[in-house]
Amino acid sequence: MLRIVLSSLDLIGKFLYLFEFWIQTNWFIAFLMSLTINLSVYLVTAYAIDFICKIISRDNKIAQYIDNRPFKKGQKSVEIKNGFIACIMFAFVSLFARELFVGVIPLSITDLLIEVLAFILFYETYSYWVHRLLHTRPFRKAHSVHHYSVRTSVWSAYSVHPLEAVLIGMSAPIFMLMFPVHLIVIFAFHIFGVVFTLILHSNIKFNSNNFFCQLINRYTQSHAAHHVIGNVNFGFVNAFWDRCFKTNH
Numbered sequence: 001m002l003r004i005v006l007s008s009l010d011l012i013g014k015f016l017y018l019f020e021f022w023i024q025t026n027w028f029i030a031f032l033m034s035l036t037i038n039l040s041v042y043l044v045t046a047y048a049i050d051f052i053c054k055i056i057s058r059d060n061k062i063a064q065y066i067d068n069r070p071f072k073k074g075q076k077s078v079e080i081k082n083g084f085i086a087c088i089m090f091a092f093v094s095l096f097a098r099e100l101f102v103g104v105i106p107l108s109i110t111d112l113l114i115e116v117l118a119f120i121l122f123y124e125t126y127s128y129w130v131h132r133l134l135h136t137r138p139f140r141k142a143h144s145v146h147h148y149s150v151r152t153s154v155w156s157a158y159s160v161h162p163l164e165a166v167l168i169g170m171s172a173p174i175f176m177l178m179f180p181v182h183l184i185v186i187f188a189f190h191i192f193g194v195v196f197t198l199i200l201h202s203n204i205k206f207n208s209n210n211f212f213c214q215l216i217n218r219y220t221q222s223h224a225a226h227h228v229i230g231n232v233n234f235g236f237v238n239a240f241w242d243r244c245f246k247t248n249h
């Protein structure tokens with residue numbers, strides 16, 4: 001038991017050391033580190049979710065795909081290429097976050113909770129309005145890169161125009177300009193955001209009535225409807241703004 005605790009502490013220590021190194025090193029090394037993390041999380045998580053979806057949807061016993069139409073010819077390779085470019089944009093944008101943080105770890109649980117809550121409120125509002133902006137005439141062409149995927153899969157998640165990737169990534173630096181926040185909070189939200197966006201596009205629907213499965217179904221069906229219908233379900237996690245502006249479907 002003691003050995004597990006000590007090795008966990010050692011791991012946390014190494015993780016924090018990497019953070020400190022990322023803050024202090026030159027911008028190009030910091031960019032390469034961010035790119036490596038973004039690409040690794042994106043590829044490992046996408047392959048894992050894609051693999052799980054294929055297994056659980058076999059014979060439609062545990063789950064099934066919401067949209068069963070065939071993918072467009074060459075869709076997956078286009079999506080992966082766009083995903084790589086999005087990761088490059090996220091890595092560039094992370095350099096702004098490197099200049100704006102107030103510390104690495106919040107000093108108290110209260111600070112942590114306030115920062116988490118403030119970022120959730122900010123991001124739900126930011127992502128809803130940015131997404132609505134992307135559906136207006138000046139940005140429609142850029143956003144059409146994402147809507148090229150009508151039947152989605154995990155690979156559609158970051159199949160976005162570089163401008164859209166920058167808008168997604170800039171949420172953290174914009175928030176940091178208005179609110180003092182610690183890097184670990186932004187990092188954790190970024191990783192959560194990537195994993196959640198991949199699940200959102202997985203196109204999977206569980207057959208079970210279990211609360212957790214139903215929750216996932218609600219998200220995946222809602223976003224699948226956005227890709228099929230268009231001007232509905234702009235929200236990220238919460239449908240609050242969609243309900244307020246009657247864009248929920």
Ligand SMILES: [Zn+2]
Nearest residue numbers: 131135143226
């Ligand atoms: Zn859209």
Ligand SMILES: [Zn+2]
Nearest residue numbers: 146201223227
């Ligand atoms: Zn989407």
